[in-house]
Amino acid sequence: xxxxxxxxxxxxxxxxxxxxxxxxxxxxxxxxxxxxxxxxxxxxxxxxxxxxxxxxxxxxxxxxxxxxxx
Amino acid sequence: xxxxxxxxxxxxxxxxxxxxxxxxxxxxxxxxxxxxxxxxxxxxxxxxxxxxxxxxxxxxxxxxxxxxxxxxxxxxxxxxxxxxxxxxxxxxxxxxxxxxxxxxxxxxxxxxxxxxxxxxxxxxxxxxxxxxxxxxxxxxxxxxx
Numbered sequence: 731x732x733x734x735x736x737x738x739x740x741x742x743x744x745x746x747x748x749x750x751x752x753x754x755x756x757x758x759x760x761x762x763x764x765x766x767x768x769x770x771x772x773x774x775x776x777x778x779x780x781x782x783x784x785x786x787x788x789x790x791x792x793x794x795x796x797x798x799x800x
Numbered sequence: 801x802x803x804x805x806x807x808x809x810x811x812x813x814x815x816x817x818x819x820x821x822x823x824x825x826x827x828x829x830x831x832x833x834x835x836x837x838x839x840x841x842x843x844x845x846x847x848x849x850x851x852x853x854x855x856x857x858x859x860x861x862x863x864x865x866x867x868x869x870x871x872x873x874x875x876x877x878x879x880x881x882x883x884x885x886x887x888x889x890x891x892x893x894x895x896x897x898x899x900x901x902x903x904x905x906x907x908x909x910x911x912x913x914x915x916x917x918x919x920x921x922x923x924x925x926x927x928x929x930x931x932x933x934x935x936x937x938x939x940x941x942x943x944x945x
Contacts, residue, residue: 753802
């Protein structure tokens with residue numbers, strides 16, 4: 731069950747656009763592949779620090795990766 | 801690195817489950833009330849309790865040695881204790897709190913109908929408080945594995 735049902739994430743889209751697997755992205759931000767998977771599935775909401783790291787690796791803004799449902 | 805992290809994470813989860821089960825058997829098998837279930841023969845429950853303790857101790861050694869973790873690269877070690885793991889650990893402790901409260905409530909209710917000694921009640925609550933978070937952590941770690 732998602733931690734925050736109002737939160738939606740585009741992490742998977744950005745990751746795939748960057749040509750990275752979950753394992754690749756996980757290694758770049760020093761977390762496990764499972765963490766990336768749970769973020770993409772909306773089960774786990776990362777801290778601001780991890781969100782910023784993800785945005786930096788994927789060369790986008792945090793707001794591009796995470797947003798609130800209307 | 802990812803394969804190694806997942807392998808070590810799965811191993812940690814498995815060890816925790818075995819440890820929790822062994823701990824519960826070790827502690828509960830030693831109680832008089834369970835000897836009564838086993839036909840009053842304390843030797844049977846004594847042997848079961850001893851084996852469970854030996855198994856629990858072996859698992860504890862495996863967990864403390866952390867074979868593979870110490871030799872893993874720093875990134876892998878960081879991934880083994882990343883944000884998700886930390887959150888799961890906090891949630892497991894929270895679950896343990898509720899498990900202890902529920903166990904205490906059950907023991908209290910049962911004490912209205914049966915005689916339960918104080919040390920037995922305390923042991924039951926402690927066992928729930930130790931095994932509850934371990935199993936909860938293992939369950940959370942298995943989520944989306």
